Amino acid sequence: MIHVEGLTKYYGDHAAIRDLSFDIKQGEVIGFLGLNGAGKTTTLKVLGCVLLPTSGRVVIDGHDVVNESHEIRKLIGFLPDTPPLYDEMTVGGYLAFVAQLRGVSAADVAARVREAEEKTGLVEMHGTPISALSHGYRQRVGVAQAMVHKPKLLILDEPTSGLDPAQIVEMRTLINKLKGEHTVLVSSHILSEIAQICDRYVVIQGGEIVAQGTEEELSKDLGSQGVIELEIRGTAGAAIETVKSVAGVKDVEVVRLDDDGVVLRVDAEGDVRPELVRALVEEDFDVMKVDKATSKLEAIFLKLTQEN
Amino acid sequence: MRNITLIARRELAAYLRTMSGYIIIAAMLLLVGILFTTVVMWGPSKKSAEIVGEFFKYAAFFSMVGSVLLSMRLFAEERQTGTLALLYSSPVSDWEIVLGKFFAALTFLSVFHLTTFFMPVLVMVYGKVSWGHLFAGYLGLTLLGACSLALGMLGSSLTKSQVVAAILGGVFVTLVVNTYFLARVTLPPLTQILEAMALYAPIFRFMEGVVRLKDVVFYGLVSYVLLYANTRVLEARRWR
Structure with a gap:
């Protein structure tokens, strides 16, 4: 066309x-x-x-x-x-x-x-x-x-x-x-x-x-399967360590830190949402939100425009 | 032809649906009326043909002013509001756009000419003026108006500001009028050259009731060249 x-x-x-x-x-x-x-x-x-x-x-x-x-x-x-x-x-x-x-x-x-x-x-x-x-x-x-x-x-x-x-x-x-x-x-x-x-x-x-x-x-093409946003209730430091320990997680960024929890942006290879939730629950954290799709394209776009 | 009619109808409706067109016509009519009354009432008694000649002189001047004011929005407004993109992306040629707008403005200007008709008719009723004289005068006004509109449109196509468009159109028309007066104070062969370029010169023959094919062709040719220039400006905008 x-x-x-x-x-x-x-x-x-x-x-x-x-x-x-x-x-x-x-x-x-x-x-x-x-x-x-x-x-x-x-x-x-x-x-x-x-x-x-x-x-x-x-x-x-x-x-x-x-x-x-x-x-x-x-x-x-x-x-x-x-x-x-x-x-x-x-x-x-x-x-x-x-x-x-x-x-x-x-x-x-x-x-x-x-x-x-x-x-x-x-x-x-x-x-x-x-x-x-x-x-x-x-x-x-x-x-x-x-x-x-x-x-x-x-x-x-x-x-x-x-x-x-x-x-x-x-x-x-x-x-x-x-x-x-x-x-x-x-x-x-x-x-x-x-x-x-x-x-x-x-x-x-x-x-x-x-x-x-x-x-x-x-x-x-970017070697990334996107970004996952996690809202976790519990101690922030321990939660971050748990997330980092999951296979496939490349980077963890703190989006918001509250008294009772933390919002994390996780850059990972592949869809590791099940592994993340399992690991966090096993460590007694409450997982309030797991969001991937909505921020995925935005992450790609930001990466592309920042790289160029 | 269909597209020209479509564009012309829309432009004409735009003049009729907004106040600016009416205000321009009303203001010009008022001024021509005042000047006409002054000419009739003031000074020694005059022949009817002289009074009608004077009337056409004022009407010609205001016709030029009105043309600039009526044409200033034709392209500048489209560029300012972004509607030119609609015409550019539609299957219409630049000639169709220009002619559609030109005929709409000329029709509206003719409304002004029509509203002045009672003035020479009054002279006709109480004096001795031929229909031929009136026909020649109004033909001259229309032809001069067409050239002035084409000049004004050229000004409008060069900018997106209606104020700048009016200034440009005014400058163009003033230059054209000045060429005529400049010819009066220069020596040959410059006189002949400037007279040949003077848009204002043939109107005096029309005012006296004389219609020469040469003058009609002259106005027609000047209008064509100016409208052609308009189409070139439109095309050039696509390359910029």
């Missing part, structure tokens, strides 16, 4: 992205990860035909982004980092305008608008002026405009930016619904926000790709 080879983009003398290469298959949901200023937005803008590359080659569904951008623009739906909304329009009017602009026939516009509004939970806002919408609803309208014409490729730049926790969950659910129907590229600098929705990740740092693959592949 997407083939990127040696993609480079300069702003004046500054290279925002340098020599990026990756491939994306049809139907995949790809997460673009990187700290602010890493080059995610520039990459997505090139894929969205908003910017042209300084050098390199981008081919989307067989069309070159420089020479055949008009063809590519028929295939994509793009949500930039700021939703491109006309405040004076109503939600329905705006979505109808975008649908027509992207080639939906006049006869199909109403049905497509309705469908996009249903998927994004905007049906009740159909006649509301965009200027009267909250940030969360504006973001939803941004997603709706990107998908209203049923594009093959959806490019969503920071779709969860500025949303409250409930809205983030809603947005994740929405993106999950889009799986299979579209190829989706979604960027974020907050890993937990996209950790559960992506098939693969491309990690960008300083304008270059520092890693790409599934969560497991990234973890394997």
Whole structure:
């Protein structure tokens, strides 16, 4: 679906992205990860035909982004980092305008608008002026405009930016619904926000790709099976010693130390949660929490960005 | 054509749904009205054709001012709010974007021209002015307005600040007007060169009721070149 080879983009003398290469298959949901200023937005803008590359080659569904951008623009739906909304329009009017602009026939516009509004939970806002919408609803309208014409490729730049926790969950659910129907590229600098929705990740740092693959592949490449967070009730020093004694544990870091216990972050090879719990219980410690999955990707990301 | 109409309709609706367009038109209409009344009432008695000529002169000036004010938001606002990315990522050409915006602004400017129509008609009722004179005058206003809008749009496409866009558009239009006056105080062949460049010169013939194909082509060509420059600026932005 997407083939990127040696993609480079300069702003004046500054290279925002340098020599990026990756491939994306049809139907995949790809997460673009990187700290602010890493080059995610520039990459997505090139894929969205908003910017042209300084050098390199981008081919989307067989069309070159420089020479055949008009063809590519028929295939994509793009949500930039700021939703491109006309405040004076109503939600329905705006979505109808975008649908027509992207080639939906006049006869199909109403049905497509309705469908996009249903998927994004905007049906009740159909006649509301965009200027009267909250940030969360504006973001939803941004997603709706990107998908209203049923594009093959959806490019969503920071779709969860500025949303409250409930809205983030809603947005994740929405993106999950889009799986299979579209190829989706979604960027974020907050890993937990996209950790559960992506098939693969491309990690960008300083304008270059520092890693790409599934969560497991990234973890394997780093020689780590992730981080385990433990909350233990009992004497901290003894608890740390017990944890360190478990085979596979590489490093133990104290996250929080209270009067009645300690929270530890354990870097280990392989999934050693059963061994850790067994060892701690045998030593009469109360294990209040064992958490692995939620912090795993974050650990990989931090390691990658710190290394680079 | 479909995309041009779509973009033009949206832009026109934006003028109609916000106060700025109405305020610009109302202010220009007020000023033209005051100047028109002053011309009619002040000084020795004048021929009807002279009064209509004077009216078109003021209307032309305010048409240029209005064009700058109406066009300042066309691209600058899109860049400021990030909506230009929507147009860039949609299957529309740069020409369609530019023409859609241009026709919307020209239609709205024509609303201003229409609202001034009662003034020369009053002269017509109480004096002797031909319909042909009025047609020529309004054709000139529209053509001059089209060129001024294209100039203003060029200013707007160069910046994301509407204030800077208005200043740039104002500077462009002032330069164009000054070329005409500069031609009056220079010697040949500079006079001919500056006159050929003067956007303001042909309007005087339209004001007198004279329509020359050469003048129409001149305004058409200048508008085309300026709109083409707009498309180049849009394309250049993708490379930056």
